[in-house]
Amino acid sequence: MVYSDTILGGLNFETDMQVTPELLVGSLIGLLGSALYGFSVVVYRSQAHEIRPIAVSSIKMWVALPFMAVMVILLPGIDSIFLPLTTVVILGISVTLGAVIGDTIYLWSQERIGVSYAFPISMSFPIITYFLTVIFLGEPPILSRLAGAIIAVIGVVLLSNEQNNHPEEGDNHHRLDLWGIFGAIMTAILYAVGTTLLQVGIEGVDPVSGSFVRVFFGSIAFIPMFAIASSQGMKLPTRKAAIRVIIAGFFGMAVGSLLYVTAVASVGATIMSVISSTAPLFAIPVSVFFLKEKLTRITVIGIFATLVGVILVVVGL
Numbered sequence: 001m002v003y004s005d006t007i008l009g010g011l012n013f014e015t016d017m018q019v020t021p022e023l024l025v026g027s028l029i030g031l032l033g034s035a036l037y038g039f040s041v042v043v044y045r046s047q048a049h050e051i052r053p054i055a056v057s058s059i060k061m062w063v064a065l066p067f068m069a070v071m072v073i074l075l076p077g078i079d080s081i082f083l084p085l086t087t088v089v090i091l092g093i094s095v096t097l098g099a100v101i102g103d104t105i106y107l108w109s110q111e112r113i114g115v116s117y118a119f120p121i122s123m124s125f126p127i128i129t130y131f132l133t134v135i136f137l138g139e140p141p142i143l144s145r146l147a148g149a150i151i152a153v154i155g156v157v158l159l160s161n162e163q164n165n166h167p168e169e170g171d172n173h174h175r176l177d178l179w180g181i182f183g184a185i186m187t188a189i190l191y192a193v194g195t196t197l198l199q200v201g202i203e204g205v206d207p208v209s210g211s212f213v214r215v216f217f218g219s220i221a222f223i224p225m226f227a228i229a230s231s232q233g234m235k236l237p238t239r240k241a242a243i244r245v246i247i248a249g250f251f252g253m254a255v256g257s258l259l260y261v262t263a264v265a266s267v268g269a270t271i272m273s274v275i276s277s278t279a280p281l282f283a284i285p286v287s288v289f290f291l292k293e294k295l296t297r298i299t300v301i302g303i304f305a306t307l308v309g310v311i312l313v314v315v316g317l
Contacts, residue, residue, distance in 0.1 A: 040252025
């Protein structure tokens, strides 16, 4: 099958997949965004006993909205957000599937089967993303890139399981719950579809404007979700926890989201899906030095596998 040169999100996906400066810069931007998200996750985890997951997801999205509004005004200008209706719909659906519905289903799945089962299943989304971009976006099926995605996923799973090797009370219940497993699978699919749609929607769009549209839709979606959770007995977070989540959310979601969208526009969905899944890699230094967690042999293997996988995906030989 002959693949024509296709411009998707600013990256020229030629059959030889040469490593261009744009590809390297986009990958570095994605890694920076993943690092910020990884650091923020450590903060969220440290406040887990004082704030519920749905509150964390809502707050970080709401923190990102005013930041993105200011960025739009200062950089491309307010006129840049008046995008074609199709583009707005695609960007809105991409964030709704991934950051809203996907994250919520993951949390539900994690409660039913535990993080040691839910996370590995959901983190298979870079592999699904690879096939989606090949089938629907016409990207060349580079086997080394697929192998890199698989190796990176294995590394991330090892890292995450080591960081979560002290399950909370109740985490061992219902691990073979079929609905929980189905939820984790759906999470992986939603993450992959959301990332792929983002690549389509961000084509020819300023990343700042695209980020604003995504955060705007995400912020609206979390209003009824937060309200329903509160009506069902969710306690409001403490002031201390809320402040820490706001600060972490600013860097992890507000700045991180902008970097994420910019990277997808530069390197495409497949590469960025792998890069974005490496957040546990960047959380390790914070966990070791501030949370006093140990650096185990499995962690070292996970780090090595993740780095090898990312290199294979980016280089795509």
